[in-house]
Amino acid sequence: MLISRFQQPVYNLIYRLLNDPADACDAVQEVFLKVFRNVESFRGQSSLKTWVYRIALNEAYNHRRWFSRHRKQEVGLETDEEGSRSWIESISDPARDPYELTLNEERHQLIEDALREINPDFRAAVVLRDLEELSYEEIAEVMQVSLGTVKSRILRGRESLRRVLVAKANDAKA
Incomplete structure (x- = not known):
């Protein structure tokens, strides 16, 4: 329930901050691990959505900081950078x-x-x-x-x- 509700919005947020689909996927996994590990610390002072987004924002900042120090140039193997339907697949949709x-x-x-x-x-x-x-x-x-x-x-x-x-x-x- 929690993942189905927040996975796509969290991915969208992190992707827009990191600008890399693979890094965004990694960060989203870390976010939900932290959410599940720390769910008992959620006190309800804010909404669940803002609590999850705060974790996501922190994780995106942590990823950016770590990768800016450690990442070498990488060559991606994916042809679709967005991680979704390709432009050609979308344009061939008759609807x-x-x-x-x-x-x-x-x-x-x-x-x-x-x-x-x-x-x-x-x-x-x-x-x-x-x-x-x-x-x-x-x-x-x-x-x-x-x-x-x-x-x-x-x-x-x-x-x-x-x-x-x-x-x-x-x-x-x-």
Whole structure:
């Protein structure tokens, strides 16, 4: 029940923070191991969702810190970086409009690429609010910062994201 409810949202959060599907899968496994090992320490002062997201955020930061120090260049064997249906499989689905599918895929990739370029604290706040749809209060609990800091990070993160997207659009025009 717990895994089926939170696995995909936790994966989405961690993937957007780590930008690597294999690392995200590893981190998600660690998150659920920690959740199950420490479930008795959950006191109910926050929602279960914010408690799990806090563990996920910490695990993503730990992974990023560890890999920035230890990781060598690796060559992946997977052809599908997203860990889901490939673009070709999706476009061959007769129920989907190929034009809309292509536009959505391009927009999605553009936003994901832009997210990678902004400050990690801003990125986490924007992802938690705009993609995971957490409230400001839940984000404050997950990130262990004040409500004002959350609002500031979301505002600054959205501004940074907008600047990156505008710069990419201007580069594409040139």
